Amino acid sequence: MGNADKPKQFLTVGEKPVIIHTIEKFIINSHFIEIVVLVPKSWLAYTKDIIRKYIRQHEKIVVVEGGTTRNETIMNAIQYIEDCGRLTEDTIIVTHDSVRPFVTYRIIEENIKFARNFGACDTVIPASDTIVESRDGSFISNIPEREKMFQGQTPQSFKAKHLRKIYQSLTDAERAILTDACKIYVLKNEPVYLVEGEVSNIKITYPHDLRVAEAILGGNQTC
Numbered sequence: 331m332g333n334a335d336k337p338k339q340f341l342t343v344g345e346k347p348v349i350i351h352t353i354e355k356f357i358i359n360s361h362f363i364e365i366v367v368l369v370p371k372s373w374l375a376y377t378k379d380i381i382r383k384y385i386r387q388h389e390k391i392v393v394v395e396g397g398t399t400r401n402e403t404i405m406n407a408i409q410y411i412e413d414c415g416r417l418t419e420d421t422i423i424v425t426h427d428s429v430r431p432f433v434t435y436r437i438i439e440e441n442i443k444f445a446r447n448f449g450a451c452d453t454v455i456p457a458s459d460t461i462v463e464s465r466d467g468s469f470i471s472n473i474p475e476r477e478k479m480f481q482g483q484t485p486q487s488f489k490a491k492h493l494r495k496i497y498q499s500l501t502d503a504e505r506a507i508l509t510d511a512c513k514i515y516v517l518k519n520e521p522v523y524l525v526e527g528e529v530s531n532i533k534i535t536y537p538h539d540l541r542v543a544e545a546i547l548g549g550n551q552t553c
């Protein structure tokens with residue numbers, strides 16, 4: 331995000347911070363007992379302030395300190411649920427990037443349904459570009475069949491206790507290569523069901539994505 335003074339989830343689009351747009355998508359779903367927002371320690375107070383400022387019904391939202399990696403952050407969320415005395419074998423955790431504010435009601439519903447049915451699910455869209463693998467960053471080592479390639483989004487949803495159990499069984503080397511939570515299951519040869527994502531479920535990563543987000547909010551779907 332260039333020289334932005336805030337992490338990208340706190341940048342403003344459509345007059346609200348990105349993270350607020352994202353939380354709103356979960357607030358409207360009555361299945362959730364609680365919405366656990368995990369942020370770095372230095373952003374805890376700020377996050378609580380903006381939630382109070384922008385979200386009137388914020389009783390279900392709790393702000394908790396994240397970890398040093400995505401999956402350590404998820405582990406903190408599961409620990410929080412356990413500390414509240416609510417972690418059972420059937421507890422479902424729907425994990426989501428705060429910088430994907432255009433997740434839909436349908437995607438969230440299907441995540442809950444298929445995590446319940448299959449224990450784990452990922453949100454994906456078919457790859458529209460050919461995926462090129464390079465082991466040295468200079469030459470192509472493989473071009474997988476595009477029909478079998480998908481791009482992973484979030485939510486990624488799991489039976490929380492089982493996710494923690496298999497994450498704890500990974501080696502440090504296995505943990506070091508994770509860029510999402512579903513790979514924990516893949517490394518352990520456990521099934522992860524595919525939920526159909528949306529092209530519009532973008533991850534705000536680059537300045538261009540902020541302009542796309544503004545365009546989506548402004549109803550200009552041609553961008």
Ligand SMILES: C[C@](O)(CO)[C@H](O)COP(=O)(O)O
Nearest residue numbers: 427482483484509510511533
């Ligand atoms: C989980 C994810 O959104 C799937 O595409 C992505 O890997 C998150 O990446 P980031 O490293 O948090 O930007």
